[in-house]
Amino acid sequence: MNQDVIFGINGPVVTVQNSRSFSMMEQVYVGNSRLVGEVIKISDQITTIQVYEETTGLRPGEPVYGTGAPMNILLGPGILDNIFDGIERPLKALEAADGAFIAKGTTVSLLDDQKEWDVTLTCKAGDRLSSGQIYATLPETPIITHKCMVPPGVEGEVIEVKPNGLYRLHDTIAVLKDGKGRTHELTLCQKWPIRNSRPIARREPPDVPLITGQRIIDTMFPIAKGGTAAIPGGFGTGKTMTQHQLAKWCDADIIIYVGCGERGNEMSQVLDEFSELVDPKSGRPMTDRTVLIANTSNMPVAAREASIYTGITLAEYYRDMGYHVAMMADSTSRWAEALREISGRLEEMPAEEGFPAYLPSRLADFYERAGRVQTLCGQEGSVSVIGAVSPQGGDFSEPVTQNTKRFTRCFWALDKSLAYARHYPAINWMTSYSEYFTDLDPWFEKNLGKDFIQYRTRINSILHEESQLMEIVKLIGADVLPDDQKLVIEIARVIRVGFLQQNAFHPDDTFVPLTKQKLMMKVILYLNKKARQLISASIPISRIIELGLFDKLATMKYDIPNDKLEMFDDYIKDIDTSIATLLDPNAAKTGAALPMPAGAKA
Known part of the structure; x- marks a missing residue:
């Protein structure tokens, strides 16, 4: 007979009095409805449990059952293309059992244990397997291969292997025998306590970027794979x-x-x-x-x-297979x-x-579980949070x-x-x-060239300069500024509207490859240098603005498709031709262009 009963209830917090049955962080079932809970505090007289389901209707005196195991989830095929609640109960299965509203104490399999998977064994009898090594693969979805790994803490010699074929989640497909003579049955799944990080071979430096296609992130504030x-x-x-x-x-x-x-x-x-x-x-x-x-x-x-x-x-589980995961x-x-x-x-x-x-x-504890790592099976994986x-x-x-x-x-x-x-x-x-930046700049330099980093630095400098100038403009207006400072404000507007702002609903602007991001910065800074050359020649900025180049560059993110990057060369030529007309009206007829300023790049 179970002697552990509910003593007090305070919302999701339930207490049990004078119990010696439970251990810290143990998963328990509370009440006649067997609500899922976890032990979070133990004293000499009171054991405190937090319940992960609605406690309405729960009464003192109802039994509490221990499981002898920490709060864990089931890891195996069927996780992808699924929707879970906070403790990995599949919402589709809960809906099938109870309808649109989740009933208390509903018990469903965390993963579909009736579905058959086409399993290919990658080990044979006599092989020695250690923790994290892959012993079988199966197509979880058409684009992701699920890799069944030896659970952490298990290793030994393969003494039995089933043939390739269709198997269910809990079917034994291989058997290991460890050094102490104990056997371990390997299925398609394993359990893991959610509050413990999964083991790795070693951590790798965060020197590869997580490319997002969002310009303000990739260029201005990049994140590494395995970063936070x-x-x-x-x-x-x-x-x-x-x-x-x-x-x-x-x-x-x-x-x-x-x-x-x-x-x-x-x-x-x-x-x-x-x-x-x-x-x-x-x-x-x-x-x-x-x-x-x-x-x-x-x-x-x-x-x-x-x-x-x-x-x-869940993210660490797929990382251990050698995948890069973003959470x-x-x-x-x-x-x-x-x-x-x-x-x-x-x-x-x-x-x-x-x-x-x-x-x-x-x-x-949460954020430090991110990282790019060498997994136990010798592959590289990462979790970015x-x-x-x-x-x-x-x-x-x-x-x-x-x-x-x-x-x-x-x-x-x-x-x-x-x-x-x-x-x-x-x-x-x-x-x-x-x-x-320190970790990722070598990657950017290798794959995009040193000028990418130089462009980013110059763009950032212009934006900071504009911020300082806008404090003056708020006080005394923009008309009193000299032309070179008015140019800073105009170029910063192009950067803000044409580069930093992004349209998620435009087919070419929702995702922008790094090469296009670099060329966009190059053209904006090229216009900036050419315009500065004109201002130094005492040509008023109002005449430069009348050329329409600033507005044209503000919309080039829409006008240049991601697969036609050669069009940026036409923008460079157009800047040369348009600006040349201000110094020599006959230049437009002859097609002549101004010589490039010292230090500028084409």
């Missing part, structure tokens, strides 16, 4: 939209999208968009390489706290609010703004944003005024930063 980034912004500034763009276009093999405490209509939009989107690399539906974890704001608060650990564990957490502020609510119910001493004192360490932060009132000085900055190396600060002006992505180039 924060996207803070107030309501309506485009956090979710920016993450959608990154999920669609970044050059990761697999996308894990965690909707942590977001509104249900936003998650519905994600599901609709991803189901319709075609993967540009394969031509297949985007869902073939995407996992969605939907934990909306009306779901139990404790499951919200677990959802990002579930997401990062989007939207948003970590909702996750931190779940921590705060549970902490309050535990009557813990609050720290700044009511958040628990362990908020920084929890954020560190991009977390949205939703500070109340757009106040970046609040604890979640400030502590996130400590553990991420990219900070893409969204600006409310840019978003309201329809400038997307609304990343503020003055307050954002990336700490990956």
Whole structure:
């Protein structure tokens, strides 16, 4: 007879009195409905459990059952092209069991255990396998091959291998015998505790960029594969939209999208968009390489706290196969609010703004699971983590944003005024930063040339110079500025509108290859040098503006297709021809061009 019964209930927090049955972080089942829970605190008299399901109707005296294992999830084929809640229960299976609303205590298989997979064994009897080595492969989706790996902590000699063929999730396909004579059955799946990072062989330096096709990110504030980034912004500034763009276009093999405490209509939009989107690399539906974890704001608060650990564990699993994974957490502020609510119910001493004192360490535990690594099977894989932060009132000085900055190396600060002006992505180039330049510049130099770095530096310098000039303009107006400073403002406008601003709905502007980004900077800076040459020849800037070159460059992102980059040469020639007419009206008739300024590149 079970002696462990509920003593007290406080929202998602349940207590058991005078129990010696449970261990810290153990997964348990609470009440007659067998709600999923986890032990989070043990004292001499009271065991405290957080429940991942709705506790309405739960009563003192109902039994609590231990499992003897930590909170874990099932890892195997069937994860991709699926939608889970915060503890990896498939929402499609829950809907089939209960309808549109999730019932309490519903038990479903975390992965489809009846589906048959076409398995190819890669080992034979007599082989020695160690942790992380691949013993079988199968096509999980038409574009992703699932690799079955020896679970961590298991190694030995293969003593039995099944033939290639169709197998279900829990079928034994190989048997290992370790040095102590114990046998280990290898199936298509394994379990792993979500709060523990999976083992690796070694970490690699973050010296390869995660290419996103978004100019302000790739050029101005790049992130490395295996890197971490924060996207803070107030309501309506485009956090979710920016993450959608990154999920669609970044050059990761697999996308894990965690909707942590977001509104249900936003998650519905994600599901609709991803189901319709075609993967540009394969031509297949985007869902073939995407996992969605939907934990909306009306779901139990404790499951919200677990959802990002579930997401990062899934990401590490595919990383261990040798894939590059990008994880989007939207948003970590909702996750931190779940921590705060549970902490309050535990009557813990609050720290700044009511958040628990362990908020920084929890954020560190999460973000430090990112990285580019050498896996146990000898392949390279990575997990890049991009977390949205939703500070109340757009106040970046609040604890979640400030502590996130400590553990991420990219900070893409969204600006409310840019978003309201329809400038997307609304990343503020003055307050954002990336700490990956030192690591990534050798890659950019090797693949794009030194001039790419020089162009970026010059573009950044112009934007900062414009920011300083605008302070003067606000006080005394632009008319009093000398022409060379007016040119800075005009060129900065071209950079802002023509380069930093990007249209997600335009076929050529939604994703821009790095080569085109470089050529766009080259043409803008070429116009800047030519215009400076004219100003030094005492030609007023008003006459230069009348040529229409600034407006033409502001729209070249639409006018030059991504597969016709030779058109940039025509823009260079057009600048030469147009500007030549200001010095010599006959130059336009003869086609002569001005000599290039010293140090300029064609």
